[in-house]
Amino acid sequence: MSExxxxxxxxxxxxxxxxxxxxxxxxxxxxxxxxxxxAPTGVIVSLSSDxxxxxxxxxxxxHLPVRFTDAERTNVKRYTDRGGMLFVDDxxxxxxxxxxxxxxxxxxxxxxxxxxxxNTHALYSSFFRFPDGPPNTSHELNGWGDNxxxxxxxxxxxxxxxxxxxxxxxxSSEWGYHPDNKRFLSVDNTRFGVNVIVYALTR
Amino acid sequence: MRPRDRVERTRRALAATIAVxxxxxxxxxxxxxxxxxxxxxRFSGLTGDAATWATALLVGAVVFGASAGAWxxxxxxxxxxxxxxxxxxxxxxxxxxVDPEIGDSPIAGQLEQRIDGVSWHAETRRAILRAxxxxxTAAILAIGLLIGARRVELSAAPADGARVSATKASPRDVPAxxxxxxxxxxxxxxxGGGEVTIESPASIAALVGSTVALxxxxxxxxxxxxxxxxxxxxxxxxxxxxxxxxxxxxxxxxRLRHALGERLIALEPRPxxxxxxxxxxxxRDTVLRAAQGVISLAADVRDDLGLVSGAFEYIVSSGEGESxxxxxxxxxxxxxxxxxxxxxxxxxxxxxxxxxxxxGPGDIVHVRAVARDANSVSGPGVGASETxxxxxxxxxxxxxVAVEGAPPPEGDQSLISQRMLIMLTExxxxxxxxxxxETLVTESRAIGRDQTRLRKRVGDxxxxxxxxxxxxxxxxxxxxxxxxxxxxxxxxxxxxxxxxAGARAGQRPSAAADSADSxxxxxxxxxxxxxRGGDEILDFEGDETPVVAINRPLLExxxxxxxxxxxxxxxxxxxxxxxxxxxxxxxxxxxxxxRIYLRGKAPPVVVDLARVRLTGKETGGDATRSPRPAADPAxxxxxERLTAAMxxxxxxxxxxxxxxxxxxxxxxxxxxAFxxxxxxxIDALRGGRDATALxxxxxRIAEGALRVGTGLGAWSxxx
Numbered sequence: 046m047s048e049x050x051x052x053x054x055x056x057x058x059x060x061x062x063x064x065x066x067x068x069x070x071x072x073x074x075x076x077x078x079x080x081x082x083x084a085p086t087g088v089i090v091s092l093s094s095d096x097x098x099x100x101x102x103x104x105x106x107x108h109l110p111v112r113f114t115d116a117e118r119t120n121v122k123r124y125t126d127r128g129g130m131l132f133v134d135d136x137x138x139x140x141x142x143x144x145x146x147x148x149x150x151x152x153x154x155x156x157x158x159x160x161x162x163x164n165t166h167a168l169y170s171s172f173f174r175f176p177d178g179p180p181n182t183s184h185e186l187n188g189w190g191d192n193x194x195x196x197x198x199x200x201x202x203x204x205x206x207x208x209x210x211x212x213x214x215x216x217s218s219e220w221g222y223h224p225d226n227k228r229f230l231s232v233d234n235t236r237f238g239v240n241v242i243v244y245a246l247t248r
Numbered sequence: 249m250r251p252r253d254r255v256e257r258t259r260r261a262l263a264a265t266i267a268v269x270x271x272x273x274x275x276x277x278x279x280x281x282x283x284x285x286x287x288x289x290r291f292s293g294l295t296g297d298a299a300t301w302a303t304a305l306l307v308g309a310v311v312f313g314a315s316a317g318a319w320x321x322x323x324x325x326x327x328x329x330x331x332x333x334x335x336x337x338x339x340x341x342x343x344x345x346v347d348p349e350i351g352d353s354p355i356a357g358q359l360e361q362r363i364d365g366v367s368w369h370a371e372t373r374r375a376i377l378r379a380x381x382x383x384x385t386a387a388i389l390a391i392g393l394l395i396g397a398r399r400v401e402l403s404a405a406p407a408d409g410a411r412v413s414a415t416k417a418s419p420r421d422v423p424a425x426x427x428x429x430x431x432x433x434x435x436x437x438x439x440g441g442g443e444v445t446i447e448s449p450a451s452i453a454a455l456v457g458s459t460v461a462l463x464x465x466x467x468x469x470x471x472x473x474x475x476x477x478x479x480x481x482x483x484x485x486x487x488x489x490x491x492x493x494x495x496x497x498x499x500x501x502x503r504l505r506h507a508l509g510e511r512l513i514a515l516e517p518r519p520x521x522x523x524x525x526x527x528x529x530x531x532r533d534t535v536l537r538a539a540q541g542v543i544s545l546a547a548d549v550r551d552d553l554g555l556v557s558g559a560f561e562y563i564v565s566s567g568e569g570e571s572x573x574x575x576x577x578x579x580x581x582x583x584x585x586x587x588x589x590x591x592x593x594x595x596x597x598x599x600x601x602x603x604x605x606x607x608g609p610g611d612i613v614h615v616r617a618v619a620r621d622a623n624s625v626s627g628p629g630v631g632a633s634e635t636x637x638x639x640x641x642x643x644x645x646x647x648x649v650a651v652e653g654a655p656p657p658e659g660d661q662s663l664i665s666q667r668m669l670i671m672l673t674e675x676x677x678x679x680x681x682x683x684x685x686e687t688l689v690t691e692s693r694a695i696g697r698d699q700t701r702l703r704k705r706v707g708d709x710x711x712x713x714x715x716x717x718x719x720x721x722x723x724x725x726x727x728x729x730x731x732x733x734x735x736x737x738x739x740x741x742x743x744x745x746x747x748x749a750g751a752r753a754g755q756r757p758s759a760a761a762d763s764a765d766s767x768x769x770x771x772x773x774x775x776x777x778x779x780r781g782g783d784e785i786l787d788f789e790g791d792e793t794p795v796v797a798i799n800r801p802l803l804e805x806x807x808x809x810x811x812x813x814x815x816x817x818x819x820x821x822x823x824x825x826x827x828x829x830x831x832x833x834x835x836x837x838x839x840x841x842x843r844i845y846l847r848g849k850a851p852p853v854v855v856d857l858a859r860v861r862l863t864g865k866e867t868g869g870d871a872t873r874s875p876r877p878a879a880d881p882a883x884x885x886x887x888e889r890l891t892a893a894m895x896x897x898x899x900x901x902x903x904x905x906x907x908x909x910x911x912x913x914x915x916x917x918x919x920x921a922f923x924x925x926x927x928x929x930i931d932a933l934r935g936g937r938d939a940t941a942l943x944x945x946x947x948r949i950a951e952g953a954l955r956v957g958t959g960l961g962a963w964s965x966x967x
Contacts (some may be wrong), residue, residue, distance in 0.1 A: 069853035076860040085855045224855060 138215030278308030429499030457625030554590025
């Protein structure tokens, strides 16, 4: 079995590299809590290249408007059709912002409509148990962004599998710290990231 | 107005009267209840403030509900009848007129004619006043009673919180002979406070030297008293007994004993602080070349009770090696008046005349300010400021010590903003009719000079962007610099750029370069062309950066400022305002322009998987582990005693409170924070409130703060 490589999606528009510490943090969590074989560093893969088909999970984030090129749009569709899972997180954590509007529009165009993922979905118990659905981020609880605590994630599915997981919760900020600093947290807030990865690798 | 409308108006007035009367009655009832409850609390201690006011509000609400009931009966027909009763001349025409069945029948007109001639305004007003008189009287009476009750209550509280404070004991915990115990505290004479009476005290905090007298009615038989192990005399008084003592310098417990029980009273001495003195002048030590001149002296002094005197003290030390002489003296001595009270803060001032001190090279003058308070018990308290040193340099030091006085700091050279300049110009324009032409021109030129300075600053930015020296603008007036002769020569590249820009602006190359003697003129023309709109000039040619496009708003502001300053120089503020506003708009656009911030690339993080999974090798860190330091034995004992008292609280709250009081008094010096936390918990226990959280807080303090090592060791992956 080959090792899991965390891939960050690079797209032409926007700031795709706004959360550079998230990959290392999630890799650390996967290594810490699971015995999955995992590569010590993540990779960056262009959405328009065929390289993305080598990775079962793609992480896409940013603050700025997302406008896929034709190649990116086509690749995202092919990627999700072929079993890949795209995890999109709005780094602005709002529902009226440019990223949210444009990303949802592009994803709807490429993959299909995003709908609320029930909080009883298998994603929330794929490794750790999150009985209340997606864990809240400190940014939500502090009232930043749209001053809402988003109770659900959005998803586009292929059959019973999540093809695109979309979050307004700003996990990019929540997880954007050096993994060594986890020691200062009473509860590791990246545990949900482990669920996402395990879900992507097991479905 | 139709009769029905007039009745309706009266009905509204009566409704308002009912509401006001109900409110007044309810207020009177509430205040009366509060008064009674307060007096009850005062003499029995059974109720607290919250219960008093809650009961009062409840009573007020009930009375309001009962009094407002008449509102429901206030129909138009009833009001008409009410008026008829008071104005018999209406002869029931009003009741008939407001009858709904009359409506628009022919008789209605006749009734209206009859009623129009009759007024019931005076009767209504009399009735309203009569209805409000009694509740208003009751409310005023209740307010008076409440104020009286509050005075009774206040007389039981310490009057001078700064010098005497106390906590009260809960009457439930007090043995019968001590239940009506009263303490009188007389602060020392120098403090100037009056006698304070405290009812049923549990602790007394007062100035050291205060006279404390504990007295209660009843027989003194069987009563004994001691304070800190020293027996106190129990003296008879007219109707009871009395124990007197003086507040010592250390905390103590007064134990009043009787066969029926014991009463503890904590004595918490409050020391009188020495005056605080801050020397404000001279601000720092100084080395002078010659002992000439006068040094100003100033100091701020303050004291918690009152100042008596203050002065500056100086010591002159002369000599060197093994031979020194000293002289000392005082300056600017000041006595503070004691009538009516001594001041708590004052300013001392004086001057030190160096010639008068006869100083020679190498002599040193030490100056400080000193203040004294009136403490006649343990004092007087003397406070002194830090000492400043003035030294006269020796000739041999001149080449090694900077003895020249430093020049004064440069004045504020910040520029007046464009917005402020506009405001100044607008103000000048408004005042224009009242000003002479000469004054107008003078003030206008002053604004113009500020405008010119601001323009030059904007020009600096533009020129700097062009890669030229920032101060390259030519001077055009006596207030502008550098002058033309001193202006640096511009690099050819800039000159060429400007020439090319001018050419793009539609000028002949010769006109852009040759006819303009200065680069500035060419630049301005290029900028003017660029800012006038259109896309024909967006950048310079060849290898130049698109400076004009980037600087467009600034160039526009620059041109507008130029125009504005010209008008201002001519004494035409009104004509200067439009270009000034254009300049402001342009600056705003420049401010809001998109900026690109370059940031560094974050270093890639490579996760050490073996370390995370605890499968690697521990390479060791430089931080060695050390055992925790031993706990402070005294702190441990305090914590143990607190735990014992908390355990006791479940069985015998009164005994627990006594234990806590003892612990508190013993901790006042060694652990003041712990003592303060205990005091809060004791108050809560005595007040019958839940003290769990307060006791837990006290225990946290007793157990000490978290111990923090000297530094964090290297992270080893272990949680």
